[in-house]
Amino acid sequence: MSNKEALRELQVRLANRLQAARERPREAGWLAVECAGAGLLLPLGQAGEIQSLRDVTPVPHAAPWLVGVANVRGQLNAVMDLAAFLGLRERGAGTRTGQLVVFNPGLRVNSALLIDRLVGLRDSEQLQRVTDDPGPRPAFAVRQWRDGQGRVWDELDLAALVQDPLFLEVAAG
Template sequence: MANKEALRELQTRLATRLQAAREQPRDAGWLAVECGSAGLLLPLGQAGEIQAVKDLTPVPHSAAWLAGVANVRGQLDAVIDLAVFLRLRAAAAPRPGAQLVVLNTSLRVNAALMIDRLAGLRDTSQLTRMPDDGLPRPAYAKQAWRDERGRRWDELDLARLVSDPLFLDLAA
């Protein structure tokens, strides 16, 4: 019971901070999440509501990274296991503590990303841009950053992610 209350409190604080972050002019702002062992930065303007994973309905004959569909406030959203899509994990499966980051309606796609853990908010004052390593990156993987503890964070452009041909190919 205490864990549910703590989770609810964390979600409330994050929602409040997200709203405040959207209202303030900023150089850049991200929702920091963890998928597998990777730290990812999702642009605040492209991320929407955050919810606990519950009641996923499987979709037969679909891509391995499509965890299912979920009813989010009366709307059916495709739930993409982001760790599987990014090849950080082999199989989609709900995990204890997993969260859904519903994509902003401005992206015009009914989808949510299943992530392992929320890690708070980040902005450019907390991160240092890493030099380009010359390795090929998908169009949606914009930039790598490093925080003060040396952890790598990869910035994703969700608008480019949802228009990626692989993302759009839901069939197995």
């Protein structure tokens, strides 16, 4: 077999494998977190680094859900109390502890979400989509899922969240 034929065979095999990979459904993966008792799913591809809540410098005249700014690996990030933003609790209630989930750099926003607790990782094989109509929802609240224990999880699209007008309005109004 000549080198040209071997190269051609390799290219055909690679093209077939790439086509098969495109046709297979992609596995959804989420970071499961809790905020004020609510279960939330953050897409792994949109979430970045996770770290414990440390020093957060308050920002005067900020929206009630904006806790302040924090230095994460030398970069200042606006810290958003996710539970307060979603209306699950009032500002300041329970924000002394928790973890920060920094947005993926690909979203081009220097922000982090303050969550109460990291639960772990979830994928679509562990969850079943809830088909009941939950009523009106913001554009960033994509869908709901139910796990094997019956707990409902709300999937959030962080790329849509950073485009939400309320998220972009950080000044107290």
